[in-house]
Amino acid sequence: MLWACIRLPHLALDAVLRRVEDPARPLALVSGPAQLRSLHAVNDSAADAGLRPGMRLTAAHALCSDVALIEHDDTTESRCQRFLAAWAYRHSSLVSAQWSGAIVLEASASFRLFGPWPRFERRLRDELGVLGFRHRIALAPTPRAALVFAGLRDGYTLIDPDALAGTLDRVPVRRAALPDDAGERLHRMGVRTLQDARALPRDGLRRRFGVDLSGHLDRLYGEADDPLEWYQPPDHFDMRVELGYEVENHQALLFPLRRLVRDLAVYLSARDGGVQRFTMRLEHEQGHTDVPVGLLAAERDAALLMDIARNRLEQATIERPVVGLRLLAKELPPFVPVARDLFDTRPSQAVPWPQLRERLRARLGDDAVYRIAPSGDPRPERAWQRAGVDEDALCVRDAPVRPARPTWLLPQPVPLHAHGVRIVSGPERLESGWWDGDDVRRDYYVLETAQGQRAWAYADPGHRDGWMLHGWFA
Incomplete structure (x- = not known):
């Protein structure tokens, strides 16, 4: 087995940058108590202005007065990591997110579907780039070794299991992702590499550092099984964007809504499902307003979902300022793609009927789109009746056999x-x-x-x- 590790060194910052309209503007995440506020992370523009993580907030304002400040939220970071685990699940059935800021997935079984590792790696990087997450990727015979190599060098690849031990032996203990502060403590004791650490007596190592370090080394080198916490996709989608300012019109909500809908489409693709009903929740300072979105059949195309959601949002009335946007989807039925003929002559730009139907319903209203169904009355004025777009049984019922009728x-x-x-x-x-x-x-x-x-x-x-x-x- 070969394991790919995706390290996310700027996960907290990327989670914020992907939802702001101008990510090039100086921006920083702040944390700490009210009297000791400090910078948790800064983007490139803020770093060019001299801002650094750990800097006091007063000093940051002195260097860059127009920096945008956003409160750091650990829950947002963990939520994004779970989202990326769901994204990785579309590429492998064995995915783990048990280590903070990293996703590990078994890659060798996916080579038959996505091609050899260089092609598979490019696919992962391209999709992460579209999602807006900076990353480092490595491949190794064990998941913990892949985690270590991703921290050492982006793109590191080790396929031969026989070369694993010799490669790991040269890794500095402070960069070996050892549990707790074991790496720093070993370095202070004069132990520089993993080879030096493994040469120490096991009993003494266990007494000084506990059993976790010995077990970690065995799993790192592949000498013991590594029971990871496997990711299981949830049965619902729940993502939220905090706006940071009050919004009173629909246009300002479209950017965060587009990001949420794209995340929903990625989640649906990962679980090979679709969505038939979801809710846009407009959060206010007090309470919230729900805007329901319903479809006649399960869909997962991001463009279609966004078009429908935008039209539903524009029909809603914003009575109070919106400070947060949330997307909830609890009904996730299986997705059945529309069958097409092998020699379909339909133009490439033509919209399939199910998608056109949903767009018309969202724009014109649910009652504006309907079907014509036959009735049993021979009078021409009453030979047909109006039926809902989802009343298939009524519309496919055999009509009475009659001579030709005018168009x-x-x-x-x-x-x-x-x-x-x-x-x-x-x-x-x-x-x-x-x-x-x-x-x-x-x-x-x-x-x-x-x-x-x-x-x-x-x-x-x-x-x-x-x-x-x-x-x-x-």
């Missing part, structure tokens, strides 16, 4: 003022409606006018004059 049926019959008409077919007698007081008794004909138009008209039974036009054939 354009007039709302009400009108006299046909035409000379030289020719009867093409007919008559077709329709006699019905005695039970509801709207009794009709007509003989319908297909007529051709002198201009070549084909009309659907009727006359009184037994007569061939006094034509009443009821429709036109295409």
Whole structure:
């Protein structure tokens, strides 16, 4: 087995930068008690201005007065790590996020699907770049060795298990990701490398550092099984963006909404599912406003979900300022892609009917899109009925067998003022409606006018004059 480790050295900062509209502006995360506020992390623009992690807030303001300050939240960092574990789950069935700031996944079983490691690695990096997370990746025969190598050098690859021990022996103890502060303590004792640490008597090492260090070394070198905490995707999606300022219009919510919808699409792809209902929760200083979004079938296309969510949001009324946006999806049915013919002649830019239907419903309203279903009444005005777009059983029901009907049926019959008409077919007698007081008794004909138009008209039974036009054939 080969294990890939994705280290996320700037996870807390990236979690914030990916949701701000101008990530190039100087920005810093702050933490600490009210009287001792300090910088937890800074972006590149803030670093160019002289700001550094650990700097007091007063000194940071003196160096860069226009720096944007955001409160550091550990829960946001852990939430992003779980999200990335869900993303990694789409590439491997064995994923672990038990180490802070790192994702480990078994890679060798995925080579048959994604290609050899260089191609698989490029895929991981491209997707992480789109998601907005800086990273370091390494490959090794054990998960802990991959974690160590990712911290030493980005892109490090070790495939041969026989070379693992010799490579690890040269790793400095302070950079070997040993449990707690064991690496620093060993360095103060004069132990410089992992080879020196392994040469120490096991009993003495266990008495001084406990059993965790010995077990860690055995798992690091692959001499003992490593029971990792495997990631299991949750059965719901819940992501939140704190805006940091009050928003009173829909336009300012579109940027964070787009990021949340993209994350939802990644999550759905990881669990090979779709979403049929989700909720946009607009959080206020007091309370919240829910904007529900419902689809007729499970979908997971990010562009479609964003288009529908935007239209639903624009129809909502923002009565109070919004300080946070949350996306909740609890109903996640299986996703069944629409089947297409191998030799489909549809233009490449054409929108599939299910997606067009959802976009029309979101923009025009749920009642503006409907189907036409046949009824059992032979009267042309009542031969069809309106049905919902999801009433498949009603719409696929076999219609009564009838002769050809015109494409354009007039709302009400009108006299046909035409000379030289020719009867093409007919008559077709329709006699019905005695039970509801709207009794009709007509003989319908297909007529051709002198201009070549084909009309659907009727006359009184037994007569061939006094034509009443009821429709036109295409």
